[in-house]
Amino acid sequence: MPQAHTISDSTTPTTTTAAPAPPAELSLEERLTLxxxxxxxxxxxxxxxxxxxxAHLGTEPVNLADIITGPVDTGPGPVPHLYPTPVAALLQRAHxxxxxxxxxxDAMSDEDGARCLLxxxxxxARGDRGLEASAAAxxxxxxxxxxxxxxxxxxxFNDAHATSRTPLCMVDQAAGLADARGL
Structure with missing residues (x-):
């Protein structure tokens, strides 16, 4: 019978690893920094x-006129007159x-004092029917x-809108148009 030989591998190193050092205590500043x-x-x-x-969502800019629907406080003092012509100045004041x-x-004015365009x-117009008619035209x-x-x-046109955004924009544009026409 053949003899069995045991082969030992003496090339494998026997290393011992040292136990990890206990973690150092961090100061409050160091913990906050981490x-x-x-x-x-x-x-x-x-x-x-x-x-x-x-990224796939389409975004549109927000128009504050869609959000702010109540009266706006413009601060103390009268509004400066930008338009020298009477119809343009009237439309600017109406705006x-x-x-x-x-x-x-649906009404010329409501209980809160809000008004329609006319x-x-x-x-x-302060009673000047001719000036009022010209501005309305x-x-x-x-x-x-x-x-x-x-x-x-x-x-x-006024009653066809649910918010003031478009009607107010049109009064402002009409003031510019009246000024351009010298009215």
């Missing part, structure tokens, strides 16, 4: 994830009245330039 670094890394990662996850006092529809023009022309000849009148 936590700050970790949180900064997490926030950076979250920001990148947010950008990736929302300012609508901004400050509020806009309404109501604001009438108050600012320029306003209707500005409205028709933008929205077409299907608009019957200023009151119908």
């Amino acid at each position: 936590i700050n670094a970790e949180m900064t890394a997490r926030l950076d990662q979250a920001a990148v994830a947010y950008e990736v996850n929302t 300012q009245r609508l901004l400050i006092g509020g806009w309404c529809k 109501g604001a023009i009438r108050v600012e 320029v306003l209707l022309d500005a409205i028709r330039r933008r929205f077409g000849d299907d608009v019957d009148s200023v009151p119908s």
Whole structure:
């Protein structure tokens, strides 16, 4: 019978690893610095994830006129007159009245003092029916330039809107149009 030989591998080193040293106590400042670094890394990662996850969403700029629907306080003092012509100045005052006092529809004015487009023009015309008619005509022309000849009148245009944004923009544009015409 053949003899069995045991082969020992003497090439494997027998190393002993030292036990890890106990962690050193960190001061409060050092712990806060480490936590700050970790949180900064997490926030950076979250920001990148947010950008990736929302890249496909279309965004439109926010128009504050859509958000702010009540009267706006413009501060003390009268509004400076930018337009030297009477119709343009009247439309500018009507615009300012609508901004400050509020806009309404389906009535010349409401219980809170808000006014429709013609109501604001009438108050600012201070009884001058000719000036009031000229301002209303320029306003209707500005409205028709933008929205077409299907608009019957200023009151119908005013009442067709749910918010003040478009009607107020049209009064402002009409003031510029009246000034350009020298009215």
